[in-house]
Amino acid sequence: MRTTFVCLCLAVSGNVTAGKLAFDDKFRQLEEILPTPNSYRTASGAPGHQYWQQQVNYDIDISLDDKTQRLTGSETLDYQNNSPDSLRYLWLQLDQNRMKPGSGYKMSESAPASKKITYKKFRTMVETPKFDGGYQITKVTDSNDKPLHYVINGTMMRIDLPKALKSGDSVEVNIDWNYQLHEQKVLGGRSGYEYFEKDDNYLYELAQWFPRAVAYYDVMGWQNKQFLGRGEFTLEFGDYEVDITVPADHIVAATGVLQNPKKVLTKAQQKRLKKAKNAKKPVLVITPEEALANEKSRATTTKTWRFKAKNVRDFAWASSRKFIWDAQGYKAGNTDTMAMSYYPNEGNPLWERYSTEAIIHTMEQYNKYTFDYPYPVSISVNGPVGGMEYPMITFNGPRPTLNEETGEKTYSRKTKYGLIGVIIHEVGHNYFPMIVNSDERQWTWMDEGLNTFLQFIAEQSWEENYPSRRGHANDITSYMKSSNQVPIMTNSESIMQFGNNAYGKPAAALNILRETVLGRELFDFAFKEYALRWKFKRPTPADFFRTMEDASGTDLDWFWHGWFYTTDHVDIALEDIHLYRPNSQNPDTEEAWERALDNESPEFISNLRNKGQWLRTQDKPELLDFYNEHDKFTATNADRNKYNKAQKDLEQWQKDLLVNDSNFYILDFRNIGGLVMPIILELSYHDGSKERLTLPAEIWRKNPKKTSKMLITDKEITAIAVDPNWETADVNVNNNYWPARPIKSRFDLYKKKKADMMRDYNEALKSADEEPSAGKEPSAGKSEDEASTDKKAR
Structure with a gap:
């Protein structure tokens, strides 16, 4: 800490380039970037008085061939044009065309980044x-x-209408189709089947399985971006009636409410399902014993399961003879639903214990921060898809591990919390985007990021110290300082480090906004307002940004700009500390002050080594005078006379300021990462007490690279910590402390094997004769999942 003697005259410096101030305005308003408000979407972020959206209703018959793994379907699509426009054609999504030979998805896949690759x-x-x-x-x-002309363009199909569909009118289209299902664990994707070799059975999870209307809305028109596998789905709300024909020994889970339980369930199963409605714990509708019996059977007949779903944007289903089915009713506020889980015996003992409980927990928590879950069912299915969401139904992955020798099934800590976490996440997607219906094909973060943020809150209320994977600011720091990133506001197909960018970073940003920038009260009110405004509607990023500002009463443009539009990171360094005090101008008082400062200075090395040497004044003391008897700090009568004269011209309040004995600390900060953030300080005092201060982000408004803050205290500061609780995602906390702290790590000692020594020796000889490979990165070949969980020391 530098201690300075000053008359309280402080100067402000700026960045000057070629005689002009080089100013990077981190607080520039976003209005020049965001779309202009209109009658559809207001400047406050709310839907406008002329907001509209289309409605598409579906009546579908689908059959599953369990021998050939093929789907055959027929649908009637009722398209209602609520837009002010006339439409000459309709666009439909054919997402399964992604699996066609030569598709855009297959042809645009780049080569693997490494020669090292798993068998799978x-x-x-x-x-x-x-x-x-x-x-x-x-x-x-x-x-x-009558046949309608149509054109297929990759994963899109245009249907030309005989006459333009005017505003307020509707049109009916009939489509028949079929396609081959694929083994999900081999070809991946969000649907498919899982084959169980030991009992020769299949488990099907079906999604994107029927031609679906492309979203048409005011901001985008037709959202007809091709489906390349990553950017998910932008759909219209509507009512569904779906008949699903499967082998008679299959159990079906689906979006909506089962309409014909008497035809597909036994009387005992119907009774259990009814009992589950008011149960305090999950009730087995299909027992493990019944599931095992179904596994061994091979029905030669079929059953048709009939479902209805109102006001949903999609429909998914699952079918297998292996399913155990448990259910429990949940009723609170305006929520009155059935939480249900479907899983094979391979899922126990994990699934029977946690799945349905996690569904109910998710609704309890999400209802607090958004709106009451409005649908009559919420389902979790265990199958090949690791985690995917649809209205009222989710596909989730983890299972216990079977020991082939003992027959015992066990699960790890990672598997347990992986299951709870993925169910919370996927059920949470019923809120975002299944109800708050954002454009997933364009902006992944609007559903994944917001949902991951709420997932974090729900996980933390599951148990103390729940090991959340994402949400804490500290979890995103390795990504924030990496060079391999793009802004959050990047289209889904162009994102690098997908999990970090679309899930982790926006979740951490919102947690910081809630805990540090706005505080919980303001944030929670604004976030809930956004959810209520856009429930069953289609918001854009601008609607979210504007609503959060409007409902919190806070200008957050600097926050959205830094976190969502740039790749800046947080690295705020505490560079210097100065201690000031007023110059009392009293020579007797200042004599002691200056002498004390001088005594704090080290003695120069020459002076130390000259001690004891011969001095002329030792032999000739007559050379000593007044100035040898008194040091340079000694006050003289002339000094005192000057001081007394000056005092006569001062008013009393000015005299009082001169004897102010407070400590004036000036703290110098540097913004190394470029992302402006509040500066959170923890001050430790000499008396053992501590104080926490938060300097708002606006402290950077005049100079986003460096700033200073004066603190006036009656007590002596002994230590300062910036961001003491690691809440701002500061990537380098080692420059956050005064006094500086040692960077702690450890040596990992090991005994090197002789074979390793010879290999290293040979590689060293080889590398000495070769040029390094151009462009090869040290992390090449690491999977995105591995990279997303790779936490480096801060």
Whole structure:
């Protein structure tokens, strides 16, 4: 700490380049970037008085062939044009066309980044190009069964209408189709089947399985970006009636409410399902014993399961003879639903214990921060898909591990919390984007990021110190300082480090906004307002940004700009500390002050080594005078006379300021990372007490690279910590402390084997004769999942 003697005259410096101030305005308003408000979307972030959206209703019959793993379907699509526009054609999504040979998805896949590859990944690489998936469209007609002209463009199909569909009118389209299902664990994706070799059974999870209307809305028009596998789905709300025909020994889980339980369930199963409605714990509708019996059977007949779902944007289902089914009713506020889980015996003992409980926990927590869950069911299915969401139904992955020798099934800590976490996450997606219906094809973060943030809150209320994977500011620091990143406001297909960018960073940003920038009260009110405003509507990023500002009463443009539009990171360094005091101008008082400062200075090395040497004044003391008897700090009568004269011209309040004995600390900060943030300080005092201060982000408004803050205290500061609780995602906390702290680590000692020594020796000889490979990165070949969980020391 530098101690300075000053008359309280402070100067402000700026960045000057070629005679002009080089100013980077981190607080520039976003209005020049965001779309202009209008009657559809207001400047406050709320839907406008002329907001509209389309509605599409579906009546579908689908059959599953368990021998050939093929789906055959027929649908009637009722498209209601609520827009002010006339439409000459409709666009539909054919997402399964992603699996066709030569599709955009297959042809745009880049080569692996490394020669080192797993057997599983290699199998996927080999099998994907030759799999002949995709829709076989066999019929497209109008309500009178007259053929309609259509054109298929990759994963999109344009249906040309005989006459323009005027505003307020509707049109009916009939489509027949079929396609080949794929083994999900081989070819990946969000649906498919899992094959159980030991009992020769299949478990099907079906999604994106029917031609679906493309979203048409005021901001985008037709959202007809091709489906390349990552950017998910942008859909319209509507009512569904779906008949699902499967082998008679299959159990079906689906979006919506089962309409014909008497035809597909036994009387005992119907009774259990009814009992579950008011149960205090999950009730087995299909028991493990019944599931095992179904596994061994091979029905020669079929059953049709009939479901209805109102006001949903999609429909998914699962089917297998292996399913155990448990259920429990949950009722609170305006929520009155059935939480249900479907899983094979391979899922126990994990699934029977945690799945349905996690569904209910998710609704309890999400309802607090958004709105009451409005649908009559919420389902979790265990199958090949690791985690995916649809209205009222989710597909989730982890299972226990079977010891083949003992037959015992166990699960690790990672598996347990992985299951709870993925169910919370996927069930949470019913809120974002299944109800708050953002454009997933364009902006992944609007559903994944917001949902991961709420997942973190829900996980933390599950148990103390729940090991959340994402949400804490500290979890995102390795990514924030990496060079391999793009802004959050990047289209889904162009994102690098997908998990960190679309899930982790926005979740951490919102947690920081809640805990540090706004505080919980303001944030929670604003976030809930956003959810309520856009429930069953389609918001854009601008609507979210504007609503959060409008409802919190806070200008957050600097926050959105830094966190969402740039790749800046947080690295705020505490560079210097100065201690000031007023110059009392009293020579007797200042004599003691200056002498004390001088005594704090080290003695120069020459002076130390000259001690004891011969001095002329030792032999000739007559050379000593007044100035040898008194040091340079001694006050003289002339000094005192000058002081007394000056005192006569001062008013009393000015005299009082001169004898102010407070400590004036000036702290110098540097913004190394570029992202402006509040500066959180923990001050430790000489008396053992501590104080916490938060300097708002606006302290950087005049100079985003460096700033200073004066603290006036009656007590002596002995230590200062910036961001003491690691709440701002500061990537380098080692420059956050005064006095500086040692960076702690450890040596990992090991005994080197002789073979390793010879290999290293040979590699060293080889590398001495070779040039380094151009462009090769040290992390090449590391999977994105590995990279996302790679936490480096801060």
